[in-house]
Amino acid sequence: MSSSPPPRGRPRDPRSHEAIISATAALVVEVGYAATSIGAVAARAGVGKDTVYRRWSGKAELVFEAVFTTTDDAPIPDTGTLTGDLAVLLESLVDEFRTPAGTAALPGLLADFAADPALKARIRTHFLAPSKDRLVVIFDRAAQRGEIAADTPVNLVLDTLAGAVFFHIALVGESPTPQLAGQLAAMISRGIQIR
Amino acid sequence: MSSSPPPRGRPRDPRSHEAIISATAALVVEVGYAATSIGAVAARAGVGKDTVYRRWSGKAELVFEAVFTTTDDAPIPDTGTLTGDLAVLLESLVDEFRTPAGTAALPGLLADFAADPALKARIRTHFLAPSKDRLVVIFDRAAQRGEIAADTPVNLVLDTLAGAVFFHIALVGESPTPQLAGQLAAMISRGIQIR
Numbered sequence: 564m565s566s567s568p569p570p571r572g573r574p575r576d577p578r579s580h581e582a583i584i585s586a587t588a589a590l591v592v593e594v595g596y597a598a599t600s601i602g603a604v605a606a607r608a609g610v611g612k613d614t615v616y617r618r619w620s621g622k623a624e625l626v627f628e629a630v631f632t633t634t635d636d637a638p639i640p641d642t643g644t645l646t647g648d649l650a651v652l653l654e655s656l657v658d659e660f661r662t663p664a665g666t667a668a669l670p671g672l673l674a675d676f677a678a679d680p681a682l683k684a685r686i687r688t689h690f691l692a693p694s695k696d697r698l699v700v701i702f703d704r705a706a707q708r709g710e711i712a713a714d715t716p717v718n719l720v721l722d723t724l725a726g727a728v729f730f731h732i733a734l735v736g737e738s739p740t741p742q743l744a745g746q747l748a749a750m751i752s753r754g755i756q757i758r
Numbered sequence: 759m760s761s762s763p764p765p766r767g768r769p770r771d772p773r774s775h776e777a778i779i780s781a782t783a784a785l786v787v788e789v790g791y792a793a794t795s796i797g798a799v800a801a802r803a804g805v806g807k808d809t810v811y812r813r814w815s816g817k818a819e820l821v822f823e824a825v826f827t828t829t830d831d832a833p834i835p836d837t838g839t840l841t842g843d844l845a846v847l848l849e850s851l852v853d854e855f856r857t858p859a860g861t862a863a864l865p866g867l868l869a870d871f872a873a874d875p876a877l878k879a880r881i882r883t884h885f886l887a888p889s890k891d892r893l894v895v896i897f898d899r900a901a902q903r904g905e906i907a908a909d910t911p912v913n914l915v916l917d918t919l920a921g922a923v924f925f926h927i928a929l930v931g932e933s934p935t936p937q938l939a940g941q942l943a944a945m946i947s948r949g950i951q952i953r
Contacts, residue, residue, distance in 0.1 A: 670872030676929065677865030686930050719926065719941060726925030727918040734871065735881050735917060746914060754949030 582608040583615055587629035588664045596626065596671030623675040623682055627690055630664045630672075635693040645705040646752040652697065653724060653744035660732045661739065669733050687718070695721055711755050724751060777803040778810055782824035783859045791821065791866030818870040818877055822885055825859045825867075830888040840900040840951065845943035847892065848919060852934050855927045864928050882913070890916055906950050919946060 586607035590599045601622060605612045619625040633655075640651035659665050676683050698721055706713045727747055731737050781802035785794045796817060800807045814820040828850075835846035854860050871878050893916055901908045922942055926932050 670869055673872075673929070674865055674869045677868075683929075683931055687932075691930070716941070718932075719922075719938075720945075722926040722930060722932075723918065723922035723942070723945070726921030726923070726929075727914075728921070730921030730924060731914065731917040734868070734878075734921075735886070736878055737882075737913075737917075743914075746911070747918070750915075750918070750949035751945070752949075753951075753953075754945035754947075756948075758953065 579608065579610050579614055580618065583610060583618070583625070584629045587625050591626055591630065591667045592663045596668050599626065601625070620682075623672055623679070626668050626672060630662070630668045631659055631690075632693065633659060635697075639697050639700050641704065644752075645701065645708075645710045645756065646748050648701045648705070649724070649752050650745050650748035652701070653728065653747050656725065656728045657732065657739050657744055660728055666733075669729075691721065691725075694725070709757065710752075712757060715755050720751060720755060774803065774805050774809055775813065778805060778813070778820070779824045782820050786821055786825065786862045787858045791863050794821065796820070815877075818867055818874070821863050821867060825857070825863045826854055826885075827888065828854060830892075834892050834895050836899065839947075840896065840903075840905045841943050841947040843896045843900070844919070844947050845940045847896070848923065848939035848943050851920065851923045852927065852939055855923055856934065861928075864924075886916065886920075889920070905947075905952065907952060910950050915946065915950060 583604060586604045587599065590603055590607060594603075599622065601612055601615050604625065605615050608615075615625065619628070637655070640648040642648050642651065660669070676686060695717060698717055702711060702715055702717060702720075705711045706715070724747065731743070732739055778799060781799050782794065785798055785802060789798075794817065796807055796810050799820065800810050803810075810820065814823070832850065835843040837843050837846065855864070871881060890912060893912055897906060897910055897912060897915075900906045901910070919942065926938070927934055
């Protein structure tokens with residue numbers, strides 16, 4: 564007579580899920596990362612705290628999903644060239660780092676990742692997995708076109724793309740030019756292309 | 759009858775300077791970034807706090823210099839190729855991020871940079887300036903050899919190199935392989951070479 568709980572990560576009620584995500588993004592902008600609490604998110608979303616904890620391990624994971632996974636469900640770009648596909652990915656990444664929520668969330672999120680070994684250990688397997696999945700599709704197509712080798716190191720390229728955008732915009736505080744995504748895409752795709 | 763103070767940034771006594779830097783790096787490893795204070799550094803170095811504040815604006819600047827400028831005075835690599843020169847630079851960068859002091863200092867340092875707009879505004883002009891100067895020399899030589907265009911964007915390449923190493927090692931926590939610096943150097947130099 565026991566029934567399994569739904570798998571972690573699948574919302575029972577899509578409306579609650581959406582309300583929690585929206586409340587989180589709004590709170591981070593309004594009060595900052597440090598002052599954002601699971602209790603405040605739950606109150607604003609009109610759900611109980613247990614509903615939040617059923618889906619997310621804690622604040623860092625919730626804020627990450629609310630702020631930095633906004634394009635995970637977008638169609639994977641298929642422009643016909645590696646450079647074009649990477650440019651689309653990078654434009655989304657640049658946009659995420661520039662949103663008010665992204666700007667407000669990032670420093671505290673980094674500090675929490677750095678301070679919590681269990682959370683940090685999940686960056687590759689959990690937080691970066693959807694981005695890697697998208698890049699793998701793009702690389703497979705590029706390999707089929709003969710643009711890159713089939714063994715191109717996906718993780719290293721992903722870290723380089725994300726690291727470049729993070730360092731340039733979030734750390735150094737550059738205002739990205741309209742050319743930024745295209746410049747980076749051209750540099751990295753040329754760097755890994757077969758010639 | 760007034761004499762100017764020595765310009766900020768030039769130590770009056772090289773022994774004090776060295777003692778302060780050593781004390782800072784040791785303290786960060788022993789007690790962590792958060793618990794490292796200017797008072798504790800001064801006591802360990804055997805100098806007054808005013809001697810520290812005469813040279814550094816505060817903890818973040820002092821820790822940055824103690825931990826992340828260890829190769830600023832090394833000879834600029836001149837291997838004969840852009841890829842070779844970048845590989846040497848990247849090896850030094852990878853080593854800095856892997857030291858106990860680098861690992862201990864980085865999260866707190868990032869949080870302080872993010873939380874202090876005045877400090878953050880000086881990342882490009884102050885903290886990254888020596889690295890950029892070294893890269894400019896390497897790029898000038900590469901341009902003279904015809905490897906890259908004279909207008910290659912130095913800041914963007916610098917941010918990409920530093921961001922890739924930061925993201926891969928410090929954030930995601932990868933143990934760098936012996937090939938890492940060479941792989942990144944090959945990718946980025948191919949990405950900007952004239953062909």
